[in-house]
Amino acid sequence: MDWNKEEKEKMLASAFPFWEKLTMEQQNRMLQGVIGNHYAKGTMLHYGGKECAGVQIIYSGQARVFVTSAGGGEITLFRLLDGDVSILSAACMMRGMDIELDMELETDSEICTIPKCIYQTISEENAEVKDYTLEMISEKFSDIMWLFNQYVFSNVASRLAGSILEHRALAGADLFSITHDVLARDIGTAREVVTRLLKQFQKDGLIKITRGKIEVLDSGKLSKI
Amino acid sequence: MDWNKEEKEKMLASAFPFWEKLTMEQQNRMLQGVIGNHYAKGTMLHYGGKECAGVQIIYSGQARVFVTSAGGGEITLFRLLDGDVSILSAACMMRGMDIELDMELETDSEICTIPKCIYQTISEENAEVKDYTLEMISEKFSDIMWLFNQYVFSNVASRLAGSILEHRALAGADLFSITHDVLARDIGTAREVVTRLLKQFQKDGLIKITRGKIEVLDSGKLSKI
Numbered sequence: 001m002d003w004n005k006e007e008k009e010k011m012l013a014s015a016f017p018f019w020e021k022l023t024m025e026q027q028n029r030m031l032q033g034v035i036g037n038h039y040a041k042g043t044m045l046h047y048g049g050k051e052c053a054g055v056q057i058i059y060s061g062q063a064r065v066f067v068t069s070a071g072g073g074e075i076t077l078f079r080l081l082d083g084d085v086s087i088l089s090a091a092c093m094m095r096g097m098d099i100e101l102d103m104e105l106e107t108d109s110e111i112c113t114i115p116k117c118i119y120q121t122i123s124e125e126n127a128e129v130k131d132y133t134l135e136m137i138s139e140k141f142s143d144i145m146w147l148f149n150q151y152v153f154s155n156v157a158s159r160l161a162g163s164i165l166e167h168r169a170l171a172g173a174d175l176f177s178i179t180h181d182v183l184a185r186d187i188g189t190a191r192e193v194v195t196r197l198l199k200q201f202q203k204d205g206l207i208k209i210t211r212g213k214i215e216v217l218d219s220g221k222l223s224k225i
Numbered sequence: 226m227d228w229n230k231e232e233k234e235k236m237l238a239s240a241f242p243f244w245e246k247l248t249m250e251q252q253n254r255m256l257q258g259v260i261g262n263h264y265a266k267g268t269m270l271h272y273g274g275k276e277c278a279g280v281q282i283i284y285s286g287q288a289r290v291f292v293t294s295a296g297g298g299e300i301t302l303f304r305l306l307d308g309d310v311s312i313l314s315a316a317c318m319m320r321g322m323d324i325e326l327d328m329e330l331e332t333d334s335e336i337c338t339i340p341k342c343i344y345q346t347i348s349e350e351n352a353e354v355k356d357y358t359l360e361m362i363s364e365k366f367s368d369i370m371w372l373f374n375q376y377v378f379s380n381v382a383s384r385l386a387g388s389i390l391e392h393r394a395l396a397g398a399d400l401f402s403i404t405h406d407v408l409a410r411d412i413g414t415a416r417e418v419v420t421r422l423l424k425q426f427q428k429d430g431l432i433k434i435t436r437g438k439i440e441v442l443d444s445g446k447l448s449k450i
Contacts, residue, residue, distance in 0.1 A: 069378035097363035099370045138322035141366045145324045148373050153294035
């Protein structure tokens with residue numbers, strides 16, 4: 001990535017609420033350490049075990065963070081968009097954290113990484129950084145508890161409806177491109193199940209399916225499934 | 226609870242790895258603030274939303290921490306035994322943490338609570354305490370991710386087998402008392418499903434079911450389900 005110090009500083013200041021609380025020297029260490037990378041759409045990154053990138057900022061693009069089972073099944077945990085911070089990509093630097101996760105770039109993306117040694121050292125020096133880390137982890141913990149509840153207590157149809165509404169929000173339009181495969185992986189079910197349910201949703205007048213696209217006709221009813 | 230300062234100090238020192246790193250004054254604040262309570266078997270405690278006990282130590286007893294769905298379904302997240310620290314009962318003091326959970330005392334229990342204001346103040350003063358909190362949250366996060374995987378990617382039979390082996394470990398014996406209801410709640414399924422599977426396990430020679438008890442006959446095979 002080709003960017004100057006001002007652009008880097010602007011990005012870090014907007015991503016990290018603790019930025020202004022850092023000393024000039026700490027800011028400079030982060031500015032000098034941050035690494036920008038371009039990833040093509042479809043790139044897969046794996047974090048966990050011994051592999052740890054550091055704290056990442058999605059400068060631009062869209063990433064899907066998911067877990068994979070031994071059998072190859074996938075469940076989407078959350079998506080990261082422009083400006084979002086990926087704290088779990090630094091999970092290996094946290095004692096007690098033992099998770100493995102994958103990230104798929106869903107669009108061409110620019111990702112900035114604060115290497116773990118730099119982030120960790122500054123976090124030891126500055127309580128604001130530690131508080132931020134704990135807050136980010138707590139947020140993700142809450143998100144995943146919510147998702148857990150969705151999985152265990154709600155049925156496949158309502159998860160699918162929720163996923164359709166999420167993609168509608170991401171697209172910012174009622175009509176958007178999506179494959180049955182993407183929906184199936186989002187909610188951790190088979191493609192056939194998604195296809196069958198989508199037909200049912202269409203029959204009920206909630207959506208309209210066209211080649212490679214879905215149009216949401218009744219988001220109100222969809223959200224109540 | 227009727228205990229003296231020495232007993233309290235021994236308990237706090239053994240529960241918290243940061244104890245020796247606190248100043249005398251901080252230790253005294255914790256010692257003066259800690260509250261001991263006796264709870265009868267079957268007591269239900271709720272944490273989350275605005276309700277927050279503080280950091281708790283199971284002085285003696287056994288607690289089951291679980292989530293409850295709107296429909297009343299339950300899933301056991303983990304159990305806490307003698308000496309375990311319940312960090313999630315202080316979830317409301319963590320920014321970004323938004324979870325609701327329930328705790329059932331499975332035996333008569335003595336629980337010590339460090340009120341959130343005391344824990345939080347000392348945590349602001351001492352980075353070791355903050356590190357400990359982050360580590361405990363990270364551990365619980367990892368546990369719940371593991372459980373999530375179990376739920377979503379593994380079938381009910383293997384979850385039941387896992388739960389039976391857990392209760393065997395808790396009992397410290399192959400033969401132990403357990404109801405089908407407890408097993409059903411542990412793994413978030415209906416009692417009828419548990420009963421049917423237990424019969425299957427018995428037929429396969431893995432367990433022996435007697436009135437209110439289960440005897441594990443082949444833990445090796447059970448762990449491979």
